[in-house]
Amino acid sequence: MHYLIRPLHGLAFLLALFLDSLRASASNATTCPEACGSRIFQYGDPTYSIENLAIRSNGAILFTPPFPAAALYQVSPTTGNSSFETVANNVQLGNASFALGITELYPDVFAVITGTLNQTGTFKIHTVDFNVQTEGGSKGPQVKLTNEVPEARLLNGLAAVDQESGVLLASESYLGEVLRIDTVNGKHSVVARGATYEALPGATEAAASIGINGIRKLGGSLYFLNSSKKFFGKLGVDAKGYAVGVPEVVANLTAVQALPDDVALAEDGKAFIAGSDKIVEVSSQGKVSVLIGGEGVATVAGDTSAQLGKGAKSSTLYVTSGIAPLNGVDQVPGFIESLDLDCVAACRTY
Numbered sequence: 271m272h273y274l275i276r277p278l279h280g281l282a283f284l285l286a287l288f289l290d291s292l293r294a295s296a297s298n299a300t301t302c303p304e305a306c307g308s309r310i311f312q313y314g315d316p317t318y319s320i321e322n323l324a325i326r327s328n329g330a331i332l333f334t335p336p337f338p339a340a341a342l343y344q345v346s347p348t349t350g351n352s353s354f355e356t357v358a359n360n361v362q363l364g365n366a367s368f369a370l371g372i373t374e375l376y377p378d379v380f381a382v383i384t385g386t387l388n389q390t391g392t393f394k395i396h397t398v399d400f401n402v403q404t405e406g407g408s409k410g411p412q413v414k415l416t417n418e419v420p421e422a423r424l425l426n427g428l429a430a431v432d433q434e435s436g437v438l439l440a441s442e443s444y445l446g447e448v449l450r451i452d453t454v455n456g457k458h459s460v461v462a463r464g465a466t467y468e469a470l471p472g473a474t475e476a477a478a479s480i481g482i483n484g485i486r487k488l489g490g491s492l493y494f495l496n497s498s499k500k501f502f503g504k505l506g507v508d509a510k511g512y513a514v515g516v517p518e519v520v521a522n523l524t525a526v527q528a529l530p531d532d533v534a535l536a537e538d539g540k541a542f543i544a545g546s547d548k549i550v551e552v553s554s555q556g557k558v559s560v561l562i563g564g565e566g567v568a569t570v571a572g573d574t575s576a577q578l579g580k581g582a583k584s585s586t587l588y589v590t591s592g593i594a595p596l597n598g599v600d601q602v603p604g605f606i607e608s609l610d611l612d613c614v615a616a617c618r619t620y
């Protein structure tokens with residue numbers, strides 16, 4: 271059923287027909303939003319996982335693996351698996367075991383975090399510049415080490431302050447901090463810390479110890495998830511990337527998401543929060559609803575992050591998945607799912 275109806279979903283004029291056929295033929299309430307998803311890439315090996323992503327202006331998807339080794343990969347959403355390529359390898363990214371947050375720092379120049387979980391002295395920022403193709407026939411963007419953050423234990427989410435200054439904000443999930451990282455002079459400092467960003471006290475497990483996790487910047491605010499405390503918050507930041515004012519809780523996710531991980535933000539302030547096998551939508555007024563997913567639903571199982579497409583693809587949500595414990599048992603290889611949000615919206619109002 272799922273596969274038979276899938277080719278129809280992108281065609282707006284067939285949408286009503288498609289929904290009618292679903293209602294007529296399926297007594298399965300989850301079929302409709304699930305059919306709005308399409309698996310554009312998947313690893314073959316179940317130990318491979320995806321942590322974060324960024325969309326290039328040409329539409330290509332860059333993504334980072336937390337296992338088995340730091341690297342930066344790229345796929346085209348139209349050609350999927352067959353276009354999979356390595357953009358920066360493990361040696362270029364400092365031989366770390368994880369690659370984590372990624373963000374566009376200047377047009378078509380991306381910054382990426384690498385490091386080894388909970389090991390001080392391993393966390394670094396590299397930039398990957400697609401405007402400079404390295405010489406000598408070996409094609410590939412220029413990779414540069416810009417910052418070392420030796421005290422970090424889990425530098426995780428990354429967001430550029432703007433597309434000009436070379437300044438980044440990063441979340442430190444184990445220490446409960448927001449760092450300002452200047453890629454021009456190589457320096458960094460803590461701009462926010464405290465209970466808002468820390469995990470609940472007493473947590474010792476790797477996942478439960480994650481306080482501030484995914485971050486994105488929109489307008490004058492840094493939006494963030496605190497995974498351990500299960501809320502979506504925002505912090506004011508000035509034009510230079512320093513914190514201003516007091517942080518706010520945008521939405522309490524306790525009732526809907528056991529481990530909110532990362533967020534995609536639309537220009538109008540709507541948020542799509544990935545984590546716990548679901549995408550949770552938070553309206554610009556703070557209204558919370560589950561958009562898709564849940565226990566046993568494969569579409570976004572093991573989801574770790576999300577980003578909206580650009581331009582004509584602005585109602586496409588790309589969702590990355592880590593190692594997904596489906597039904598609590600199976601593990602599926604990391605994947606990227608493309609969700610047609612117009613289709614999902616039609617399913618909800620039908």
Ligand SMILES: *[C@@H]1O[C@H](CO)[C@@H](O)[C@H](O)[C@H]1NC(C)=O
Pocket residue numbers: 296297298300
């Ligand atoms: C509903 O979906 C589940 C999961 O995909 C599937 O196992 C089940 O057979 C479906 N039920 C019906 C009535 O189609």
Ligand SMILES: *[C@@H]1O[C@H](CO)[C@@H](O)[C@H](O)[C@H]1NC(C)=O
Pocket residue numbers: 309310311312313314315350351
């Ligand atoms: C991509 O390749 C993997 C591994 O070979 C395979 O399991 C998966 O089905 C493929 N996905 C698509 C969309 O072709």
Ligand SMILES: *[C@@H]1O[C@H](CO)[C@@H](O)[C@H](O)[C@H]1NC(C)=O
Pocket residue numbers: 361364365
């Ligand atoms: C990474 O490993 C390569 C090969 O072993 C080595 O040449 C290089 O110096 C290492 N880089 C770092 C940053 O440790």
Ligand SMILES: *[C@@H]1O[C@H](CO)[C@@H](O)[C@H](O)[C@H]1NC(C)=O
Pocket residue numbers: 388423474475476479
């Ligand atoms: C990280 O390492 C520190 C120091 O060794 C240790 O106290 C802490 O429990 C570790 N955290 C996690 C989540 O493993």
Ligand SMILES: *[C@@H]1O[C@H](CO)[C@@H](O)[C@H](O)[C@H]1NC(C)=O
Pocket residue numbers: 499500501519522523524
């Ligand atoms: C969210 O709601 C739960 C349950 O009501 C409460 O315990 C928790 O403190 C709230 N969290 C925040 C950040 O307000």
Ligand SMILES: CC(=O)N[C@H]1CO[C@H](CO)[C@@H](O)[C@@H]1O
Pocket residue numbers: 465466467499503517518519
């Ligand atoms: C348990 C806890 O520390 N909750 C805090 C999380 O951060 C928000 C925003 O600053 C506070 O309002 C909560 O008290």
